[in-house]
Amino acid sequence: MILTDVIGRLSEFTDDAVLISEAEPIxxxxxxxxxxxxxxxxxxxxxxxxxxGSTPRILQGPDTSAEVKARISARLRAWQPVREHIKNYRRDxxxxxxxxGIRPVADETGRFRYWVAIQRDITQQKETELALxxxxxxxxxxxxxxxxxxxxxxxxxxxxxxxxxxxxxECADARFATLVERIKNATERGASVTRQLLTVAQPTxxxxxxxxxxxxxxxxxxxxxxxxxxxxxxxxxxxxPEEPTLRADLGLFGAALLNLMINARxxxxxxxxxxxxxxxxxxQALGGPVVAISVTDTGFGMxxxxxxxxxxxxxxxxxxxxxxxxxxxxxxxxxxAGGRISLASIVGRGTTFTLIFPLDSIAHQKFEPEVAxxxxxGRAKPQRVMVMDVDAAVSEAISMVLRDEGFSVLSTxxxxxxxxxxxxxxYALAIIDPSGLHVPTALFDIxxxxxxxxxxxxxxxxxxxxxxxxxxxxxxxxxxxxxxxxLQPPQPSLFxxxxx
Numbered sequence: 047m048i049l050t051d052v053i054g055r056l057s058e059f060t061d062d063a064v065l066i067s068e069a070e071p072i073x074x075x076x077x078x079x080x081x082x083x084x085x086x087x088x089x090x091x092x093x094x095x096x097x098x099g100s101t102p103r104i105l106q107g108p109d110t111s112a113e114v115k116a117r118i119s120a121r122l123r124a125w126q127p128v129r130e131h132i133k134n135y136r137r138d139x140x141x142x143x144x145x146x147g148i149r150p151v152a153d154e155t156g157r158f159r160y161w162v163a164i165q166r167d168i169t170q171q172k173e174t175e176l177a178l179x180x181x182x183x184x185x186x187x188x189x190x191x192x193x194x195x196x197x198x199x200x201x202x203x204x205x206x207x208x209x210x211x212x213x214x215x216e217c218a219d220a221r222f223a224t225l226v227e228r229i230k231n232a233t234e235r236g237a238s239v240t241r242q243l244l245t246v247a248q249p250t251x252x253x254x255x256x257x258x259x260x261x262x263x264x265x266x267x268x269x270x271x272x273x274x275x276x277x278x279x280x281x282x283x284x285x286x287p288e289e290p291t292l293r294a295d296l297g298l299f300g301a302a303l304l305n306l307m308i309n310a311r312x313x314x315x316x317x318x319x320x321x322x323x324x325x326x327x328x329x330q331a332l333g334g335p336v337v338a339i340s341v342t343d344t345g346f347g348m349x350x351x352x353x354x355x356x357x358x359x360x361x362x363x364x365x366x367x368x369x370x371x372x373x374x375x376x377x378x379x380x381x382x383a384g385g386r387i388s389l390a391s392i393v394g395r396g397t398t399f400t401l402i403f404p405l406d407s408i409a410h411q412k413f414e415p416e417v418a419x420x421x422x423x424g425r426a427k428p429q430r431v432m433v434m435d436v437d438a439a440v441s442e443a444i445s446m447v448l449r450d451e452g453f454s455v456l457s458t459x460x461x462x463x464x465x466x467x468x469x470x471x472x473y474a475l476a477i478i479d480p481s482g483l484h485v486p487t488a489l490f491d492i493x494x495x496x497x498x499x500x501x502x503x504x505x506x507x508x509x510x511x512x513x514x515x516x517x518x519x520x521x522x523x524x525x526x527x528x529x530x531x532x533l534q535p536p537q538p539s540l541f542x543x544x545x546x
Contacts, residue, residue: 061088062085062166063082063083063085063086063088063090063165064083064085064086064162064163065079065164065165066079066081066082066160066163067079067101067102068080068160068161069158069160072119072122072123073119075103076101076102076103077101077161078099078100078101079097080098081098082094090105090134090137091137091138092104096137105135106135107133107134107135107141109133110134110135111132111133114131114132117130118130121148125150126150127149128146128147128149129145131144131145131146131168132144132146134165139351139355141358142167142169143167143169144165144166144168145165145166146163146164146165147163147164147165148161148162148163148164149161149162173374177375198236198240199237199240200435200440201439202233202237202516202517203440203443203517203518204440204442204443205229205443205517206230206233206234206237206443206517206518206519206520207443207446207520209229209233210230210447210520211446211450212226213226213230233517255293255294255295256294257292257293257406258292258293258294258296259290259291260289260290260291260292260324260337260339261285261290261324262289263299264285264303264322264324264339267300267307268283268322270304271304271308271311271320279314279317279319279320282320282322284322285323286325286326286337288326290405292403292404292406293404293406294403295379295383298379299383302375302380302401303339305375306341307322307341309372309373309399310341310342310343310397311343313343313346313347318343318345319343319344320343321341321343322339322340322341323338323342324338324340325340326338329402331386332384332404334405336385336405337402338400338401338402339402339403340399340400340401341398342397342398343396345397346393346394346397347391347396348389348397353389353391356389357373384403385401385402385403386402387399387400387402388400429454429474430453430454430455430471430472430473430474431453431454431456431473431474431475432456432457432458432464432473432477433445433455433456433457433476434457434461434464434476434483435457435459435477435479435483436459436483440479440516441457444477444523447520447524448523451524453474459483461483461486461489462486464489465486468489468494473494474495474533475494475527475530475531476489476495476497477496477497477499477527478496478497478499480498495530495532497512497514497526497530498511498512498514499514500513500514500516511530512529
């Protein structure tokens with residue numbers, strides 16, 4: 047065995063692609079390839095006989111950076127080594143990232159005869175870096191948006207509570223009731239806006255799993271889609287009459303829905319129909335009941351070749367307008383939630399994406415009659431409630447509603463005072479918004495039922511306490527209070543958060 051045989055075999059021991067090309071021409075069409083190793087074929091899908099005699103530039107594609115190509119050309123003309131990260135394309139059109147190194151090789155006379163290029167696949171590294179960068183940007187926006195939403199939700203909660211007290215006041219002027227109703231409607235629209243703001247602001251994993259009302263979230267995503275500019279699209283729903291629920295990260299679920307809906311909208315630039323359906327059935331593969339969510343458009347549709355690549359990281363049909371991470375992240379979220387995603391498409395007729403999740407339950411919108419509740423001894427449970435919220439207007443609004451229902455209320459923002467009051471009297475419930483308050487840990491450990499008020503989804507939650515999202519009306523507050531205090535069964539409108 048001669049030395050050249052050893053060197054040839056060494057090139058096969060690496061996973062890095064090695065390519066040797068002639069030194070010139072630098073300009074179009076570029077230098078011709080004279081040799082490649084087996085790793086190059088594995089990485090790119092091009093057989094040796096396909097690449098030899100061609101130019102390495104056949105690996106470049108529509109999203110290969112023009113700036114990087116210009117830098118490479120400039121260094122080649124100067125016979126300088128190259129080191130760049132560049133997006134290339136495999137034989138099947140799938141994009142991938144490489145760490146590219148190129149060095150010139152001269153003969154014994156000093157004349158440059160060849161270029162030796164070594165490429166290392168760094169697609170996974172790039173995917174992680176881009177996802178992290180995207181998450182950091184979203185987190186910064188989310189922190190700002192969540193802070194605004196928190197303060198705005200407190201304002202809306204105080205307004206809603208006051209409005210519902212006003213509704214109980216008789217007034218001879220007929221305009222009074224009309225004006226109150228207008229204020230109430232405007233406040234509820236404001237509440238819808240803040241929910242949408244939080245959905246967009248928190249699409250990254252919060253580490254908190256929540257029971258999600260699927261049909262409700264679909265309608266919220268529709269509202270967001272209309273806001274983002276889908277008025278030329280006809281929106282349709284075909285939803286189950288009952289509310290199916292699943293357990294997942296709410297921010298990621300909302301982001302996945304919105305991503306599919308936006309993709310469907312973009313596939314119909316001249317208008318069309320976007321339909322979202324929900325169905326429940328038993329799934330053999332998952333071994334239990336599931337909820338299936340399908341998003342269908344009447345747009346361009348996709349060829350089988352395009353469908354095979356659509357979930358690949360960095361693959362996009364939107365050019366510079368797309369990151370190529372949307373659908374890959376949707377699939378990752380769905381699989382982490384224990385589900386799966388499928389695709390059906392016909393060119394010229396449209397596309398359907400279907401998300402299938404394990405079903406948590408089907409919540410029938412039926413409430414049990416409110417009944418008095420007694421302890422095992424027959425003695426009525428105490429009707430005393432403690433309210434802890436840093437916003438005085440919110441505390442007062444809650445207190446007014448509860449007092450009108452016969453509850454005795456103590457409102458405080460002082461944790462030590464709260465513990466002292468609990469030591470002296472028996473309370474049925476504590477209502478707490480931990481945001482901005484120092485809440486003693488002992489308050490969660492004394493066995494007192496706690497209803498957590500949440501202006502954002504990352505509020506502190508302990509002991510699987512039920513959570514009531516702000517803003518809320520008097521009816522929702524009273525249902526939540528009676529459920530948390532054990533005075534009536536759980537209601538579908540209440541979410542219970544648990545750590546993932």
